Amino acid sequence: MKKFILKQETFKDFLLFQRSKDPLKDLDAVSEDVREIISKVKLKGDEALIQYTKKFDNLNLLNINELIFNKDDMQHAYAQLDKKKKESLSYLKDRIKRFHESIPLEDWHLKDKIFEKYGQVSRPINRVGLYAPGGNAIYPSSVLMTSVLAKIAGVKEILLSFPPSRSDLKELMLASAYIGGVDEIVCLGGAQSIAAMTYGTDSIKKVDKIFGPGNQYVAEAKRQVYGIVGIDGMTGPSEVMIIADRSANSEMLAVDLIAQAEHGSNSTCILVLIDSKDNEKIIEEINISFEDLGYGENSNAYHSLKNYGRIVNVKNFEEAIEVCNEFNPEHLQIILKKYDNVDLKQLYAGAIFLGQNNSAVLGDYCAGPSHVIPTNGATKFSSQLSVQDFFVNSSFTHIGDSRSEDFEKVLENSKFIAELEGLMAHAKAVGSRIKKLFN
Numbered sequence: 451m452k453k454f455i456l457k458q459e460t461f462k463d464f465l466l467f468q469r470s471k472d473p474l475k476d477l478d479a480v481s482e483d484v485r486e487i488i489s490k491v492k493l494k495g496d497e498a499l500i501q502y503t504k505k506f507d508n509l510n511l512l513n514i515n516e517l518i519f520n521k522d523d524m525q526h527a528y529a530q531l532d533k534k535k536k537e538s539l540s541y542l543k544d545r546i547k548r549f550h551e552s553i554p555l556e557d558w559h560l561k562d563k564i565f566e567k568y569g570q571v572s573r574p575i576n577r578v579g580l581y582a583p584g585g586n587a588i589y590p591s592s593v594l595m596t597s598v599l600a601k602i603a604g605v606k607e608i609l610l611s612f613p614p615s616r617s618d619l620k621e622l623m624l625a626s627a628y629i630g631g632v633d634e635i636v637c638l639g640g641a642q643s644i645a646a647m648t649y650g651t652d653s654i655k656k657v658d659k660i661f662g663p664g665n666q667y668v669a670e671a672k673r674q675v676y677g678i679v680g681i682d683g684m685t686g687p688s689e690v691m692i693i694a695d696r697s698a699n700s701e702m703l704a705v706d707l708i709a710q711a712e713h714g715s716n717s718t719c720i721l722v723l724i725d726s727k728d729n730e731k732i733i734e735e736i737n738i739s740f741e742d743l744g745y746g747e748n749s750n751a752y753h754s755l756k757n758y759g760r761i762v763n764v765k766n767f768e769e770a771i772e773v774c775n776e777f778n779p780e781h782l783q784i785i786l787k788k789y790d791n792v793d794l795k796q797l798y799a800g801a802i803f804l805g806q807n808n809s810a811v812l813g814d815y816c817a818g819p820s821h822v823i824p825t826n827g828a829t830k831f832s833s834q835l836s837v838q839d840f841f842v843n844s845s846f847t848h849i850g851d852s853r854s855e856d857f858e859k860v861l862e863n864s865k866f867i868a869e870l871e872g873l874m875a876h877a878k879a880v881g882s883r884i885k886k887l888f889n
Contacts, residue, residue, distance in 0.1 A: 613639025
């Protein structure tokens, strides 16, 4: 492989580039194709799914049931799994549980002179659909990063969908689903999977909300069905930003960039170097690691770094913060000699990893938080997946036979504002209570 060259930019050049970027351009490019797939699945159901499975996965199906698996199938796959795989995936499950079971989820209420009780109650979503990437590469970790949260929340029905895969890969996904507590599985990928979970078919019961990362077809499908079904977000392609000063180990920086790049050819990997001129040293380490890994010019990692990778040189940590908050990365690694002045609340990123020995790779696996994280700049307004996302909340208020001055004030002000807005039935509804209680 010829020597790899990573793009290099100044602080100002990066900001200009980022501000001119359309974060949803890749989704817009597949919008019409996705719209057609969703429409056909909605109209033809199982028949369309069989057709798309043949078209995209080269599988000739006699019946859609060939793609559907139940708990017995999952348990059988788990029984065939070797001891080391069982132990490692169970350890991952335990780490996820440890983190998410610590998140407060209690109902709450207050009481005052007006309301006997008012507050909020939470309940788990009844039925969810989980999407996990698949095909030639499989992600049992993605199964656990969503299903374990759903089980903690108390979701009643968990459907998992992932693309058709080789027999050995499929069995690993089935076993992982068993560990995660999934109820049923359908081997469907892409936009057709999202459509099937949204609208349902004769063989697939529709869900209330869809979770999980995927390619641009999956993300665009989620965008198009939102409102008919809930979605966690339009996650993918993957991103990492690494902010590092001169104390950082060049070899670790290089391999961390490649690790994120191997997720897909359109993953974005940005290294922000503070007061450092080690650009060429980092690029040389990337080339050494490419050779060690056997990754050539046809690899996802090579295309990702060539097209979406860059080194940005900045003067200080304040400029690094500005770069971060202009990009809003999915993963943010910070490697500094000292962390005294690092205020995490200043940094808008999905998941943050501090320390030379830390890595976004740990977030992908056994750190504990879910690795389903917003991308395309969405971390400035949304958060990584949490057990809280599997709940819906309702406020409640309870008023008894109150005749207090405070209650009269609530009624009078509500009536006045209703009249101000021209909603006279609203005003009359409140006025009738004023008349009954206070006249």
